[in-house]
Amino acid sequence: MSDVREAPIGVFDSGVGGLTVVREIMRQIPQERIVYFGDTARVPYGTKSRDTVIRYSRQIVRFLRTRRVKVIVIACNTASAYAMETLQQEIELPVIGVVKPGARVAARETPGGNIGVIGTEATVGSHIYRDYIQSLRPETQVFEKACPLFVSLAEEGWWKDPITEAVARRYLQEMKDRKVDTLILGCTHYPLLRSTVRKVMGEEVNLVNPAYETAVSLRELLREKQIDNQGHNKTGENPYEFFVSDAAERFKAFANSILPFDITSTRQIQIEEF
């Protein structure tokens, strides 16, 4: 039986957005293997109800466990908001989401306690960022705003674009009016629009990328639990495996525009059977 240290990290998202988290894990802990599942048949999660997102997340965890993962990373803000606590109670594997690492950094680094959060309707409606930030620093003010068009703009590839900038100016005006000093990019697609958001918000505002912070927290968690890969990949297998619930070719094309190298194969599975 192989050492748990060499087992892969299981990462899931509603679709392609979680690849920004995968990218950070690849950069920060390159010796780790990854099994990624993108629920491309049922994307987006951001407009779905809590019960549905929990049901879908349970199916995905059952699938990831068939790949013998050592930890689960919920690389989706909506699923982190709705399903993380339930999953943590139900399984004995460590589960990490993108919300807490991002919220923690924002709470720690905000100079004036004036924090903005942008995300999907579901993430914003759950108030999970606000509640967690205020549990750490009760004196902070947290303003939340859904930016639904950002996902389509990111998927269209219009990352630096006058139309994206016009949309960002409209969505973010309220953040500027409220003079937020720290803005959390609370949807995994949003880091792709980072330079446009930066341009609109100005240089003085901290932008927090939960994907980056999640990879930092994941590395710490693996060390703490003594399940980090020591750099021996004896099996010689492909260190990165990608699975989707629909349209594997489309996923691959998008993945290759985000990740530092081209992925060789993506397999489609029937997620409803898990």
Next chain:
Amino acid sequence: MSDVREAPIGVFDSGVGGLTVVREIMRQIPQERIVYFGDTARVPYGTKSRDTVIRYSRQIVRFLRTRRVKVIVIACNTASAYAMETLQQEIELPVIGVVKPGARVAARETPGGNIGVIGTEATVGSHIYRDYIQSLRPETQVFEKACPLFVSLAEEGWWKDPITEAVARRYLQEMKDRKVDTLILGCTHYPLLRSTVRKVMGEEVNLVNPAYETAVSLRELLREKQIDNQGHNKTGENPYEFFVSDAAERFKAFANSILPFDITSTRQIQIEEF
């Protein structure tokens, strides 16, 4: 046993877009009852594969049959493109989609045989409009273009808006360069952006709304098969019933912005159980 003429029309879509078809049916054949199903848990269909869309459509038809509908209207261009022939072969109820009625009118009315089609990636990639139009009039030229942001813009409510206009100018420039004389709004969301598309394309271009043409074809079909409601709604039930697979409240709010009167209730069902 009640007369089949008094049975409702079953209408389905991937989400809220099909309500533009419902609106046309309400206007053109107000004596008919309607059962609508919006697959809000699994929206959008436009980026999904053929197999998945067929599987989902079969489940929905099984659900609609439990409501004893007399005809199935596929109020979704993607599902019409992928699933209509399969459904027509599998069930004995009449099935009507939105593609053929729209394509027929475009083929008939194009002055110069230069037709444009805009829709989701799936609809455009299937070439169903092009193939059907050219089967009717082989000499026509058909240019197809996916406009993925239009759905989000319509759902955001930015129907007449400078940002929507800028997006439309970019997507439709090729249609203008190719001097199309007739443009099919090949996604059920797009009629909501009609005035913006009109402004960009100019007054001289015919805009074809498949939702309108589908209601015309449906009325003819009901008469031809002698299953049209004669105007006696003896049962006294609510003539319009709405079902969704997720987030009924959100659906209701959007429906009330599109339909000529407020809908009273929307019920959520587990569509995967059908």
